[in-house]
Amino acid sequence: MKKILANACAVAALALISAPAYAVSPAAQATATAKIYRPLTISLVQNLDFGTIVLSGAGAWSGEVVSMSQAGAVTCGGGTNLTCSGTPQAAQYKLVGTNNAIVTISSPGFNLTGPGTLAFTPNAPATVNLGASGATTGVVFDIGGSITLASTTPDGVYSGTFNVTANYQ
Amino acid sequence: MSGAVSARLSAALALCAMSEAAAAVTPQQQATAGATIIHPLTVTKIQDMDFGELSVGVAGTAVLEPNANSLTTTGGVASIGGSPTCAEFVGAAQSNSVVNIKIPNGSVTLTRVGGTETMTVSNFTLQGQSKRALARAQSFTFRVGGTLNVAAGQVEGLYVGTFDVTVQYP
Numbered sequence: 001m002k003k004i005l006a007n008a009c010a011v012a013a014l015a016l017i018s019a020p021a022y023a024v025s026p027a028a029q030a031t032a033t034a035k036i037y038r039p040l041t042i043s044l045v046q047n048l049d050f051g052t053i054v055l056s057g058a059g060a061w062s063g064e065v066v067s068m069s070q071a072g073a074v075t076c077g078g079g080t081n082l083t084c085s086g087t088p089q090a091a092q093y094k095l096v097g098t099n100n101a102i103v104t105i106s107s108p109g110f111n112l113t114g115p116g117t118l119a120f121t122p123n124a125p126a127t128v129n130l131g132a133s134g135a136t137t138g139v140v141f142d143i144g145g146s147i148t149l150a151s152t153t154p155d156g157v158y159s160g161t162f163n164v165t166a167n168y169q
Numbered sequence: 170m171s172g173a174v175s176a177r178l179s180a181a182l183a184l185c186a187m188s189e190a191a192a193a194v195t196p197q198q199q200a201t202a203g204a205t206i207i208h209p210l211t212v213t214k215i216q217d218m219d220f221g222e223l224s225v226g227v228a229g230t231a232v233l234e235p236n237a238n239s240l241t242t243t244g245g246v247a248s249i250g251g252s253p254t255c256a257e258f259v260g261a262a263q264s265n266s267v268v269n270i271k272i273p274n275g276s277v278t279l280t281r282v283g284g285t286e287t288m289t290v291s292n293f294t295l296q297g298q299s300k301r302a303l304a305r306a307q308s309f310t311f312r313v314g315g316t317l318n319v320a321a322g323q324v325e326g327l328y329v330g331t332f333d334v335t336v337q338y339p
Contacts, residue, residue, distance in 0.1 A: 042196045050204035054261040056306030066204075083261075083306035091200035106193070112202060120202055145202060156213050159203040167193040 038135055040097040042166045045140055050074065051086025055151060062150035070123055070142040082149065095128060095166055096138035102169040103128045107143055107162060114158035118147045122162065127169060207308060209263035212336040214256070215310065218290075220317050221251025228321040233314035235296035246319050255296070255312040260336045262303035269337040270299045272313050279317075279330035286324045292316040293332070 053066060057080055064077035068090055076084035095103055107124035111117050123144040130139050143162065207213050220231045221240065229244020233255045240253035262268060276291035296312040303309060313334060 040194045042194050044196050044198045044200050047200045048202040050202075052205045052207065052259060052261075052308040052310070054306045054308050055206065055208050056261070056263070083308070085308050086205070091202065093196060093200065110202075112204060114206075118204070122202075143200070147204060149206065153206055155207045155211060157203065157205050157215055159201050162200045162202065163195075164199060165193040165195050 037098045037101060037168055038096075040095065040101075040103065040166060040168060041138075042164070043094050043096075045092035045094050046089060048091035048143065048145065048162075049086070049089050050147070051084060051088040053149065054083040054085070055081065055149065055153060055155065056083045057081025057151060060151050062152070064149045065146050066149060067146035068123070068144035070125065070144045072142065072144065077149070081151070090142040090144045091162060092140050092142050093164060093166075094138050094140045095130060095134070096136075097130050097134055097168070099130060099132055099134045101130045101134060103130060103166050104169050105141070106165045106167075110160050110163060112147060112158040112160040115154035115156035116158075118149070118153070118158055120160055121146050124164070128166075205259055207259055207261045209261045209306060210338045212258050212260040212334065215259055216254060216257035216312075218256035218313065218315065218332075219252060219254050221253035222249050223247065223317075223319065224249050225319050225321070225323050229319055231317040231319065232292075233316075235294050235312035235314035238312055238314075244319075245321065246317075255314045256332075256334075257310060257312045258334055258336075259308055259310045261306060261308040262338060264305050265303070266339045267300055267302050268309070268339070270295060270301070270311055271335040271337065272299075273332045273334075276318075277315075277330050277332040279328035281324060281326040281328050284324065284326060286326070286328075288320070288323065288328050289318050290315040290330065290332070291318060 061081045064081050067075045072090040074084050074088045076082045104127050105124050107122040109121050112120050125141055128141045224247045225245055227245035229246030231242045231246050233240055235255045238255050240248055242248055272293040272295050276289040279288045293315045301309050
């Protein structure tokens with residue numbers, strides 16, 4: 001009896017050693033996944049324009065903020081010192097990439113220069129969903145922003161250039 | 170065994186695709202942000218007058234028309250490029266008022282850069298009415314056109330001159 005048991009052990013040990021020679025399946029299979037993205041492209045659609053702003057307030061004043069929403073609506077300071085006119089419009093860029101992908105937008109601030117210098121703070125969406133037709137027609141998104149004016153701001157034509165980048169989230 | 174190899178290969182491919190997608194993209198051309206800012210009772214130039222690039226055989230003229238902001242040519246002058254445009258100005262009233270815009274009556278001389286040859290611009294024209302009724306703090310823009318007189322065999326080069334416009338505020 002004792003001898004048989006010993007033999008059995010030997011057989012079992014043999015079985016263990018030879019085990020790597022057989023294909024074995026783990027209890028849970030690893031999965032290999034890959035999400036393939038189309039190359040993302042971004043292109044200019046239209047420039048931002050605040051229109052014409054008349055510094056109409058009397059005396060000395062400062063800190064009047066002209067802001068444009070992403071929809072292109074202009075808030076013309078506090079209402080007493082500035083008069084805005086013209087046909088303002090927000091900047092627009094077009095993204096083309098993978099359908100329904102989320103794209104992060106970066107748009108750092110910059111200066112508008114002309115007869116003077118005006119700091120411009122962009123108002124851009126943090127992320128854009130490319131949606132169902134992101135690979136074909138793409139998605140257009142808008143960027144507004146704001147500048148701050150004073151009675152001493154030199155008059156003239158101001159312009160600056162965005163530095164927009166986009167990336168898959 | 171061959172199945173295992175192909176699986177590794179596809180994983181490597183996926184990794185490549187992922188890392189490419191991770192690079193941030195920038196547009197070929199960035200947008201600009203612009204604003205026109207004006208104090209009341211002033212006039213500010215938005216745009217210089219530019220007849221673009223012209224060729225000349227016999228004498229002729231190039232005419233900038235301010236309402237359509239368009240260039241036409243006569244005689245031996247032909248437009249061959251550039252971005253021809255009328256001059257443009259902006260002003261603003263302080264109170265309800267009628268302002269009077271004055272453009273040059275006579276002609277203005279353009280001189281060749283680096284030379285002494287000249288041409289003239291005459292028959293200055295104004296977009297819209299010279300008298301404008303304005304509300305308080307209302308801004309107004311206007312374009313100014315004119316006729317460039319080019320002689321036969323006009324020496325090639327860049328010609329530049331200046332002219333004044335005046336806005337009378339009451």
